[in-house]
Every structure is written in C-alpha cells, then in structure tokens.
Amino acid sequence: MTESARRQHMVYAYAVLRPTPEAARAVATLRGVADEQVGLVETGDLAAAVGPVPAEEFEEGALRAGLEELPRLEALARGHHGVVAGLAPLGAVLPLRLATVYRDEDRVRRVLQERRDQFLPLLERLAGHVEWGVKVYTDPTDSLAGDAAAPAGATGGQEALSPGRAYLAARRRRRRGAEEVWQTAARTAARIAEEAGALAVGRVAHRPQRGELAQAAGGGTVGGGKPGGENIANDAYLVPADRAEEFRSRVLAAAEGRPGVRVEVTGPWAPYSFALPPEPAARPEPV
Amino acid sequence: MTTTEPVAGRLGPPRLPATPYGQGAEGATSLADILERVLDKGVVIAGDIRINLLDIELLTIKLRLLVASVDKAKEMGIDWWEHDPSLSSRARNRAVADGGDSGDSGDDGAERSLTEENARLRAEIAALRARAEDRSVDG
Numbered sequence: 001m002t003e004s005a006r007r008q009h010m011v012y013a014y015a016v017l018r019p020t021p022e023a024a025r026a027v028a029t030l031r032g033v034a035d036e037q038v039g040l041v042e043t044g045d046l047a048a049a050v051g052p053v054p055a056e057e058f059e060e061g062a063l064r065a066g067l068e069e070l071p072r073l074e075a076l077a078r079g080h081h082g083v084v085a086g087l088a089p090l091g092a093v094l095p096l097r098l099a100t101v102y103r104d105e106d107r108v109r110r111v112l113q114e115r116r117d118q119f120l121p122l123l124e125r126l127a128g129h130v131e132w133g134v135k136v137y138t139d140p141t142d143s144l145a146g147d148a149a150a151p152a153g154a155t156g157g158q159e160a161l162s163p164g165r166a167y168l169a170a171r172r173r174r175r176r177g178a179e180e181v182w183q184t185a186a187r188t189a190a191r192i193a194e195e196a197g198a199l200a201v202g203r204v205a206h207r208p209q210r211g212e213l214a215q216a217a218g219g220g221t222v223g224g225g226k227p228g229g230e231n232i233a234n235d236a237y238l239v240p241a242d243r244a245e246e247f248r249s250r251v252l253a254a255a256e257g258r259p260g261v262r263v264e265v266t267g268p269w270a271p272y273s274f275a276l277p278p279e280p281a282a283r284p285e286p287v
Numbered sequence: 288m289t290t291t292e293p294v295a296g297r298l299g300p301p302r303l304p305a306t307p308y309g310q311g312a313e314g315a316t317s318l319a320d321i322l323e324r325v326l327d328k329g330v331v332i333a334g335d336i337r338i339n340l341l342d343i344e345l346l347t348i349k350l351r352l353l354v355a356s357v358d359k360a361k362e363m364g365i366d367w368w369e370h371d372p373s374l375s376s377r378a379r380n381r382a383v384a385d386g387g388d389s390g391d392s393g394d395d396g397a398e399r400s401l402t403e404e405n406a407r408l409r410a411e412i413a414a415l416r417a418r419a420e421d422r423s424v425d426g
Contacts, residue, residue: 010336060336067338074318081321098325101336111332122330133320164415204328209319236328266316272324 009052010059011102014038014083015270016094016112016119019047023090030086033079034058043109046119049087050108058101067099088270091241092127094119095272122275130244130268132237134196134251135209136189137229137262138181181260182232188254188261189233195254199247202238204273209234229262236273244268 012033017023019042030038032051040047056062066072077098084095102108112119161169197203208231239247248265255263 013332013334016330058336060338063336064338073322077318077321077325080325081316084325095325095329097329097331099336099338100332100334103335107335115332119330206323206327209323266320269324272328275328275330 008055010055011041011050011105011108012036012053012058013096013100013102013108014049014051014080015087015096016046016048016123017087017090018045018092018123020090023047023049023087026087026090030083032083033076035079038083041105041108041112043112044116046112046116048108048112049083050102050105051083053101058099063099063101084270084272088130088268092123093270094122094126094275095270126238126271126274128241129201129238129271129274130241131271131273132196132200132239132244132247132251132268133206133264133266134192134233134235134237135231135264135266136185136192136233136255137231137264138185139229139260139262182230184258184260185230185232188258188263192251192254192263193233193235195250196235196237196247199243199250200237200239202274204236204238206234206236206273208232236269238271238274239268241268 014032019040024040027038027040027049030049032038032053034051034053034057036051036053038049038051041050057066066076080098084093087093102111193203210231237247248267251265252263255261
C-alpha cells in the first residue's frame with residue numbers, strides 16, 4: 001500500500017475481545033460506522049474489532065464536527081453500537097468508547113500489547129455476563145387517574161365550596177397526589193434495586209434521563225402503557241448470562257401491580273457500563 | 288445486522304419482545320440509552336485521532352443535557368440548548384415570535400416559576416374574593 005493510499009483510511013476500533021474462530025466468524029458478518037467490513041486485528045491472546053474508515057470523515061476536524069451534529073452522531077453511535085452488539089453474544093467483549101480511531105492496524109496492535117495487563121483481567125471478569133438497564137419512571141397516567149377519582153369523593157362539598165377554595169382544594173389534592181406517586185415510585189425503585197441486586201454481580205448508576213431524547217421507550221415495560229413520567233432511577237446491572245432472563249422476569253415482577261410507576265428493562269447490552277479502567281474511583285459499586 | 292448466535296434463544300423465550308444486545312429494528316433501542324453507554328461508558332484508550340479530551344467532555348455534557356436533568360444543567364449554568372433552534376422548540380418559537388431574545392428570561396425554570404406564580408396569584412385572588420363574598424353574606 002502506498003503512503004497516500006494508507007492515508008485515505010483510518011482504523012476505527014470498536015471493541016477488544018479474544019481472537020477466537022467464533023470472533024472471526026462474527027466480525028465477518030458485521031459492517032461498521034462507515035458501512036465498512038469489520039475485521040479483527042490480533043496480537044497474541046487479544047484482538048480488536050476494527051474497520052477501515054475514510055480519513056476525510058474521521059480526521060480530527062471532521063470527526064469533531066460530526067460529533068456535534070445530532071443526526072451524524074446518532075448514525076455514528078448506532079453504527080458503533082451495532083458492531084459491539086453483534087460481538088456481544090461471543091460472551092466476552094470490551095466495548096470501546098465511541099470514536100477511538102487509529103492511523104493504522106499496527107498502532108492498534110501496539111495499544112493492545114501496551115494495555116494487555118488491563119484488558120485481560122477485565123475480559124475475564126466480564127466473560128459470561130450481560131448488562132441490563134433498569135429504568136423506573138413515575139407514571140403520569142396514574143396521577144391523572146387519581147385526579148379524576150378525587151373529585152368524585154369531593155362532589156358533596158364541591159357546591160358548598162367557593163370557587164377559590166375549590167381551586168385550592170383541587171390544587172392541594174393534585175400536589176398530594178403527585179407526591180404520593182413519587183414516593184410510591186421511589187419505594188418501588190428501592191424494591192427493584194433489592195430484587196435486582198440479588199441476581200446481579202455489579203451495579204452502575206446512570207443519570208436519570210430527562211429531555212427530548214429520553215422520551216423514546218424500548219424494551220420490556222411494566223406499568224402504565226404510555227411513555228412519559230419522570231425517570232427516577234436509571235441503573236445498569238451486570239448479570240451472569242445464564243440468569244439473564246430470570247433477572248429480567250424478577251425485575252418486571254417486582255414492579256407488577258404497583259400503581260404510579262412504569263419500569264423499563266433494556267438489554268441485554270454488551271457490558272458497556274462495566275468495561276471501566278480498573279481505577280479505584282471508577283470501579284462499579286458492588287451490589 | 289445479524290448475529291451468528293441469537294442470544295435470545297440461549298436465554299430462553301422472552302416474555303416481551305426483547306432486542307438481543309440492544310439490536311433490532313432501527314430506532315427500537317433508544318438513542319438516549321445508546322449514547323449514555325457509547326459516550327459515557329466503555330473502555331477509554333487513546334486513539335491517534337485525538338478528539339481533545341476537553342471537546343469530548345463538552346460534547347458529553349451537551350448531550351447529557353438531552354438525556355439528563357435539565358435542572359442540574361441549569362445549576363451548572365448551562366443553557367445553550369435554549370438558544371439553539373434545532374434543539375429547542377421554545378427557542379424556535381421565540382426566534383419566530385420576537386426576533387430573538389438574547390436574555391435567558393425564557394428559560395425553562397423561569398417559565399415554570401412564572402406559571403406557578405401565576406397560578407398562585409390566581410388562587411390568592413380567588414381566595415380573597417371568596418372571603419369577601421363570605422363576609423358580605425355573613426354581614
């Protein structure tokens with residue numbers, strides 16, 4: 001390959017894994033962030049899933065600009081995640097942070113060698129585990145139901161109340177209702193965390209989701225059918241793969257029959273939230 | 288995208304349509320869930336293309352605002368999205384309505400507290416009026 005030809009492509013790295021025949025077969029079916037064929041770069045007992053990507057899109061300036069644009073970022077994030085998700089069934093995969101790009105495959109090999117002492121124990125720890133996301137929301141449809149029910153009990157007094165007092169009473173009721181909904185949800189979240197902790201070997205708390213992106217729901221849910229409500233807990237659990245379905249059922253069961261909450265279980269994910277460098281501060285908290 | 292071995296099969300029949308490893312129809316996995324993982328988690332190793340660490344952090348903060356608590360961001364004094372028409376329908380409306388208001392008077396918290404204050408004042412007026420009516424009936 002000539003120097004100029006080499007410069008036209010960079011190497012995008014998706015994940016670190018073991019160089020097994022299964023891994024080679026898995027990458028062969030995957031296309032990456034630039035719709036490129038994904039392959040393995042191997043060195044000794046480690047491998048990285050990588051793909052050649054056009055330099056003009058992945059050079060510093062272009063990459064940064066792309067990351068700042070939500071549609072392009074979404075395409076990149078989904079492409080990256082698609083490769084990681086395709087490798088996750090292999091059982092041991094360390095997802096890399098988005099946009100880890102190298103000049104050539106030799107550089108990837110060198111990094112694998114340099115970080116071997118970190119990657120191997122992490123791979124070992126995560127082997128045979130999956131990550132589940134558990135999100136607990138207050139359910140606004142339930143609080144509305146409470147609002148609708150409350151005036152029925154109050155109709156006797158409604159006529160006697162002046163408009164101002166009726167307004168204040170309704171307001172108090174609404175506020176009390178919202179508070180109750182929140183407290184019920186918090187109790188349910190605690191119960192779910194307890195239930196989840198019984199099966200999980202690790203837990204990482206994510207920030208509760210709010211805002212425009214947070215509205216799209218996915219995965220299994222229990223509770224009100226409609227999305228919405230306030231996300232009060234957003235946790236990731238590391239669960240042995242052979243108990244993954246049990247985990248999911250138990251978490252959903254713990255939320256069943258509890259008014260005022262909606263629980264969403266997402267996954268199984270590759271263990272993103274647990275693929276952290278072994279710094280003490282970054283360690284996932286034990287359950 | 289296909290997997291060589293569908294994991295759902297190994298894990299037993301799911302009661303609800305699970306998407307193995309977050310795969311599935313485009314859009315089935317929430318972008319918020321993906322972003323909080325690919326941007327905030329995962330192994331960090333230095334690449335050759337250095338998106339300067341500060342940039343990534345800023346980006347993460349910006350994106351976090353789309354998935355995280357708006358109130359927290361406000362506490363941090365970050366409200367750029369309020370002024371970005373591509374991200375905030377309010378900024379869009381405001382830009383159309385009054386040709387751009389450069390202050391932060393239109394931010395979420397202020398608007399909410401205005402609404403609340405409005406409701407509180409209305410309630411107070413209603414209560415005062417009611418009391419006056421009571422008195423006029425009594426007297």
